[in-house]
Amino acid sequence: MAKNTATAGDKAAKKKILSSVEYARICQFVNGYHGNLAIDCELEMVNRFFIDVEPLALICILQSELFNKARGQHWRHEQRSKKLLQTYEDQCQLYNDNALLIRMACVEGMSPIALCRIILQEKYELKQRPHVSRLLKYPHLINDPRLAANVQQCLYSDNQEGPVTDLRRRIVGEEYEVKLKHLAREAGIHFYDEQDLRRMGYDKTPDIKMILPFLYRGSVVNWIESKANFGDPKGHKWNIQQQLQSYCNRFGPGIVIYWFGYHEETPQLPDNNIGITVLTDFPARDDLVFMQLN
Incomplete structure (x- = not known):
């Protein structure tokens, strides 16, 4: 794959709206990347191969592709849980370090946290996911010091799943919700937020x-939804089914902002005809017309 190049002084805005060809090329890169951690793939994409694309868009596409891949392979890894545990224990006899699970994850093509879940579930015969999640969140509760150290190393090395990653994504999501409210107030918009609406029932x-x-450009806007994500067509359709359609039914037309960008086909989907406008940023002030009460 040809590498993109840019001069050191090139500070042009990164692409947020991707064509079908660009999006397919990024997905192909992700699915063809093997032998290293997802964070290595992310760094390659951001710093070498797709340097003209918004980095957060690349990170979101990577997350989506790896999630779909992992979901399709989960049952296969579950069936091999005994063998994976045995392999880990054999490696413990040969090496005295805290990166055994990380190396295994690279070889197996799994995320480190996914491998940790299988190892913990098999070793301690844990049937319920919350029990495994507790050990992942608090590795010091694992009674095997070597395994605890390996799990802790995986927590810091996995940028796709696990309590650290979940916390980071939640913080980013809240950050962009705050940004939305700040920009709305700056524009002179008066609104209810989620807490107000929940108090209203x-x-x-x-x-x-x-x-x-x-x-907004001649279209009525009753609500705005913030998405600290990249809007690919499949994910956008899911958001419509799970959230946006109910907003349109209850409140009328509105806007969804994908702060990190979207696939060029996303705003054109027929599913949006119920009253959904797709943007990558807060609407420009010149495109807004407010009701005059006096």
Whole structure:
């Protein structure tokens, strides 16, 4: 694959809206990357092969592709749990370090945390996922010091799943919700947030619901949803089914912002015809028209 090049002084904005060809090329790179951790793949993508693309878009695409891949292979790894545990214990006899599980994960084509789950589940005969999750969150509770050290190393090395990664994603999501509210106030928009709406008795709520609707390029906007993510067509359709459709049914048309960008086909999907506008940033002030009350 040809590498992209850029001069040191090139500070142009990174691409957020990807064509079908660009998106397919990135997915192909992810699915063809083997033998290293996902963080290595991420660094290759961001720093060498796709340097003109928004880094957070690349990270989201990587996450989505690896999630789909892992979901398809999970049952195979589960069936090999006894063999994987035996391999780990054999390696413990040969090497005295804390990176055994990481090396195994690279060889097996698994995320380190996924391998940790299987090893812990098999070793301690844990049937319920919350019990495994507790050991992952608190490795010091594992009574095998070597295994505890290996699990802890995996927690710091896995950028796709695990309690550390979950916390990071939650913080990023909240950061962009705060950004949305800040930009809305700057634009002079008055709104209810999720807490306000829940107090009013709504269960599924957008991030902000306008007290008075406004027009964006001639279209009525009643709500805005913040997504600290990349909007690929499949993920966007899922968001419509799980959230956005109910917002349209209850409140009318609105906007979803994919802060890290989207696939060029996402805004054109017929599914959006229920009243959904897809953007990559907060609407420009010049595109907004507010109701005059006086």
